Amino acid sequence: MPKIAMIKVRPRRYKKGDLVRIDSVIMHPMNTGLVKNKKTGKIIPADYIDTVEVYYGGEKITSFKLTGSVSANPFLSFYIKADKEAPLKMVWKDITGDVTEKTVKIKPKG
């Protein structure tokens, strides 16, 4: 099942060619598969995001490999050079096969 994901572009207003920062969060427990449920005593099955890809105007520009050492609700922040008006898409994949996508528009002014 896809998760809730959010992307913010900073600053809000930018010109063509500016460096802008992309901050992203996805609501995901990042279960490591080794922690026991305190009440039932059973292991909580492993379920964490291991791959994140970033596409800008259809072209893959950045990717990430994550492990269970990344905090729950993974936060990833990086830069892009806003040299064109185009969609920025992020794709998160977890080890259970769930895929979440989120797209924002990169729209330089001036």
Place this chain on the structure above:
Amino acid sequence: MNRRGFLKSVALTGAVIAVSPKFMPAGEANAKPQKMSYEEAVKKVLGVDVSKLEESSEIKLTAPSIAENGAVVPVKVEVKQPIENVESIHIFAKKNFNPHTLSMFLSPANGKAYLGTRIRLAKTMPVVAVAVLKDGRIIKTEKPIKVTIGGCG
């Protein structure tokens, strides 16, 4: 109970699970997890011996001296090199069950070699930031981060 387990149990409720050092290596959800040393993790992820990692001021790691919560430690890495020369950035938490935390693969479209994220630390330990450069060098920097149950005001 060992110190790690102890710290885990003291941590406030929200953090109890998150503080656990244990996790499955990527793509090996059904395999039995293996504890890895920092040296082994570097070898596995970067394919080189730790002695090949060159201490450098061209890589900057920003992280708190004392973690507010071992489950959520904000970490920022910046590589002071032209973006064209930066292939990837990696973060290792030296004493975690598996020290490899995450890797980022960049391209010139990034404009700037920067990574911000939040990681889990099982206990007090150094965090290492590594950048693989296209000129063949692998540079690194590290910072000790204290994970504490806290004291008094």
Place this chain on the structure above:
Amino acid sequence: MNLTRRDFLELAAIAGISLTSGDALAQLNKMKPEELMSFKPVGNVTLLHICDLHAHLRPLYWREPSTLVSHPSLVGKPGFLCGKAYMEYYGIKPGTLRAYFDTYIDFIELAHKYGKMGGVAHMATLVKQVVAERGKDKVLFMDSGDTWQGTAVGLFTKGKAIVDAQNLLGVDVMVGHWEFTYGKERVLELVENHLNAEFIAQNIKDAMWEELVFKPYTIREVGGVKIGIIGNAFPYTPIANPKQFVEGWTFGIQPESMQQYVDELKNEKKVDLVVLLSHDGFALDQALAKMVNGIDIIFSGHTHDPAPKPIFINNTMIVIAGSHGKYLGRLDLDVKNGKIRAWNYKLIPVASNFIKPDPEVERFVEDAYKPYKDKLDQVIGKTETLLYKRDTFYSTFDRLIGEAIRDKTDAEIVFTPGYRWGTTILPGEEITVDNVYEMTAITYPDVYTFEMTGEQIKMILEDIADNAFNANPLYQQGGDMSRLLGLEYEIKLGAPAGKRLRNIKVNGKDLDPKRSYVVSAWGGNLYRVGKNVRPDHPPVYDVVIEYIKKQKVVKVPYESNVKVLDVKCGCPKEGGICDF
């Protein structure tokens, strides 16, 4: 009051009175506040500063620490100075008002001579005097926080009575720490709807997006000088106090963003002066001044140090103004073209007996107490011992609280937090309900009783010790060491983390790592470690009030349960030297 000629001369010196003949005491009683605070004004800017008022609207006794040690490499320097070492460092003579305010030495005798300290009505007189002298446009009043919490009136009004006092005093800018223990919603409510001052913090961000919660800085024009003031809240608020009060916010020292704001103020906003208003602590701010370039002045707080002179790190001046309303810091500056050409600083002692309280603020304090007066002024016992709080390891008042808890819960060991705030009660004095709250007025007062193994106890003590005694101030976040009843230990302050404590004994017997001990604790999150053995969690103030009522006359030992192995006295000089 029995003032000798020497006392009078000392007071006269502080007051700037010249005396050729006549009755010294009569002269002193006639002394006007403007004389007590005699000060050679400089330049066009006056910056007033208080820190760590801890909600003390009324005057009190407050004895400075008799032991103030840390890692041996840090002791004997500003931040870790007390007693004789302090007097020697700052050139203060024994028996003087200054010695009474700034050290523990001869405290009882001097307390009888000089009387109580602080009180917002007395402070208001001093502030109004400065404003009258300089003109409102030349004065800016800054508060380094820990202002709203520490007394019953603060607690019962959830900080409101203290905010009202700040408004009357004319506080312009503040930062915070214990303020947050009223919960973040309450902080926002008071800041938005009641506080006249600006509440700033460059190091408080929402945890998800790392966006600022408060303004990181404010720019004020004072005497024609453009001053940029950056705020730093206590960086370890979510560790030192329960996290739930600031759930969803993150703190930290944040030197990187601080540098950005310094640069922004200098280069873009073109300010003449960059000031950091902080609740970092004196030692941490000294470390910070080495990491961040371009801060002209740091107004520090948190560690309660009374420092009569500024210190300089690189080009940064650092001042800190004691605690509990005992002092008003005054810094005059002559600023031209972004340069400090001259300055004068004085840590003015709020010597309540020699200052006529401001009538308006005095009435306000009476009104603030009115709803609670019958409860708070109730006498519950008397003390034979000097009851004090400040000391790195042990204090008589904490011992009394420990005894009260043990009496209630039958625990083998009692942990009491090493907060730096509280009160002091002289031998022979009555103890009131208000006094108990002065030691315990927190929003998480529950006393928990639970089981812990010897090994866990050792680990937690090592952890707390590292927070207090780490050689690097950046890795220190604690207050004083937790106080323990029923447990004794030796400590080597300079030993590595995890290896400081030795020879730990519980009620006379060696600590058994495998054995389970019944422990009571309050003011922290220790109880989460063990299995609770008592279903009730009585508030600590009720436990202490009940115990003192039962005792009628309180008597507790002065001897510490902790032996320090590598520093031989409580107030060493630099290098840990104890020969005076």
